[in-house]
Each structure stands twice: as structure tokens, then as C-alpha cells.
Amino acid sequence: MISHNPSINSNEFAELSLLADYNEIRNASTWLAQTCAELSVPISEINRLDICLNEALANIIEHGGHEVKLSPIIMKIQIVHDSTELTVTLTDKGKPFNPLTYKQKNRVNQLEDAVPGGLGLTMMKEFSDELNYTYSNESNHLSFSVRWGLD
Amino acid sequence: MTIEFVDIEENLRSISLTGRLDIQGTEEISTEFTKLNSEAKQNVIIDLSAVSFLASMGIRELISNAKTLQRRGGRMILYVGENALIAKILETTNIGELLPLFRVKEDAKKAALA
Numbered sequence: 001m002i003s004h005n006p007s008i009n010s011n012e013f014a015e016l017s018l019l020a021d022y023n024e025i026r027n028a029s030t031w032l033a034q035t036c037a038e039l040s041v042p043i044s045e046i047n048r049l050d051i052c053l054n055e056a057l058a059n060i061i062e063h064g065g066h067e068v069k070l071s072p073i074i075m076k077i078q079i080v081h082d083s084t085e086l087t088v089t090l091t092d093k094g095k096p097f098n099p100l101t102y103k104q105k106n107r108v109n110q111l112e113d114a115v116p117g118g119l120g121l122t123m124m125k126e127f128s129d130e131l132n133y134t135y136s137n138e139s140n141h142l143s144f145s146v147r148w149g150l151d
Numbered sequence: 152m153t154i155e156f157v158d159i160e161e162n163l164r165s166i167s168l169t170g171r172l173d174i175q176g177t178e179e180i181s182t183e184f185t186k187l188n189s190e191a192k193q194n195v196i197i198d199l200s201a202v203s204f205l206a207s208m209g210i211r212e213l214i215s216n217a218k219t220l221q222r223r224g225g226r227m228i229l230y231v232g233e234n235a236l237i238a239k240i241l242e243t244t245n246i247g248e249l250l251p252l253f254r255v256k257e258d259a260k261k262a263a264l265a
Contacts, residue, residue, distance in 0.1 A: 022175070026174075108245075116210075
């Protein structure tokens with residue numbers, strides 16, 4: 001895990017390079033929390049970002065094939081709009097995988113009908129304010145944003 | 152991630168989880184959690200009030216064990232106390248519809264013994 005924080009100010013970003021390994025997800029969460037704290041992001045928004053980050057990284061590692069293991073995942077944090085919006089972008093060179101087109105499971109009302117798993121995308125959609133995916137330069141680019149203080 | 156349990160009554164066990172229930176945390180407690188659920192005579196209260204984070208992998212662990220418990224005639228009941236983050240995650244993912252969810256411990260106990 002290698003981090004780079006070029007004087008974190010509004011509109012600037014911090015960057016982290018991490019291995020496509022489930023054990024790296026907690027390191028990414030710790031770095032996210034530390035970086036967001038430096039940016040005075042409210043804890044409620046850090047929690048929302050953390051949920052999205054965990055689910056996004058788990059998806060990338062699960063669906064990226066062996067290709068995703070060959071290059072680091074790049075995580076960028078960018079704060080914009082007078083420090084009321086923060087975007088996390090994850091770039092990986094795994095197999096093309098657009099989580100936004102992945103079919104969500106139907107909700108069930110009985111425990112016996114529930115199939116464990118498949119909640120990651122639901123959580124990302126529910127806890128982010130914006131979710132985007134593009135594929136370019138042989139890389140997946142997934143970003144999620146949260147906004148606050150708009151009342 | 153830590154896991155503790157207490158048998159409140161003959162047919163009621165309480166399992167308390169503390170820490171981050173992310174992928175790593177889930178792996179840390181999975182074997183013990185399954186063992187404690189499978190040993191339980193009937194109903195189990197899962198105390199999530201001290202869980203600081205809950206990923207989908209942690210929810211998968213809860214559902215998987217709840218289904219096993221149900222097949223044996225038991226019930227899993229969730230207690231979150233004042234933990235607003237965990238309550239919101241469970242409600243957002245519809246888990247609150249599948250498993251009884253309580254914010255007051257005495258209410259959870261009453262439901263488990265009903």
C-alpha cells in the first residue's frame with residue numbers, strides 16, 4: 001500500500017496504490033478515514049464512503065479475474081464544490097466489469113427465501129449520492145460521491 | 152473483532168460482536184460464530200450494538216446462520232441498541248424485514264422468549 005497526499009486542499013486529491021487482495025481493503029478504509037478527517041469531512045459521510053469503498057473493492061477483486069492481480073488498484077480521493085462533495089475513484093486493470101449494469105437481486109420478505117450475498121451494489125447505490133462507471137485505457141474506472149451540508 | 156456469548160436461559164443464547172464486521176472481521180469470527188449458533192438450543196440474540204462497521208460479507212454471515220437456525224426450529228434476533236449506522240445498514244438492505252430488529256435489549260429478549 002503506497003499513499004501520496006499532495007497538499008490536500010479543495011479540488012486536490014490524495015492517491016493510494018493497493019494490491020488486489022481482500023486483506024488490503026481494511027488498509028484502504030483506514031487511509032480513507034485518515035484522509036477524510038484531515039479534510040474535515042463529517043463522520044457520517046466518511047461512514048457512507050467507507051461502505052461504498054468496501055463493497056466496490058470486494059467487487060473488483062471478485063470479478064476482476066487474474067488480470068486484476070497483475071497491477072495495483074489506484075484509489076483517488078477528490079474533494080470539490082467548496083468542500084461539500086467528495087469523490088472516490090477506483091481504477092483497476094481487471095476484466096471489464098460494470099457493477100451498475102449488474103442485476104440486483106429481488107427483495108424477499110421471508111428468511112427462507114433469502115439467498116446470502118449480492119447486497120454490495122444495493123449498498124453502494126443506497127449510501128452514495130452518485131455512482132459512475134467507465135472503461136477506458138484498458139482500465140475500469142468506478143467512482144462514487146457523497147455530498148453534505150446542502151440544507 | 153471479538154465474539155462473546157452468554158446463555159441467558161436454557162433456550163436463549165446471546166452472542167455479542169465487537170469491532171469491524173468487514174471481510175477481514177467476518178473471517179475472524181466466522182468459525183466461532185457458526186459454532187455458537189449451531190450449539191444454541193433454540194433462539195439467539197445477536198448483539199450488534201458494539202459493531203462499528205458492517206459490510207455485505209458480514210450480513211451474508213448473519214443470514215446464512217439465521218437460515219440454519221431456522222431450519223432447526225430456532226430464531227435469530229438482532230439487537231442494535233443506539234447504533235444508528237448498523238441499524239441503517241440493516242434497514243437499507245432489507246435485513247430488518249427478514250430478521251426481528253430491536254433497539255431495546257429487553258424488547259429483544261421478550262421477543263426471543265415469546
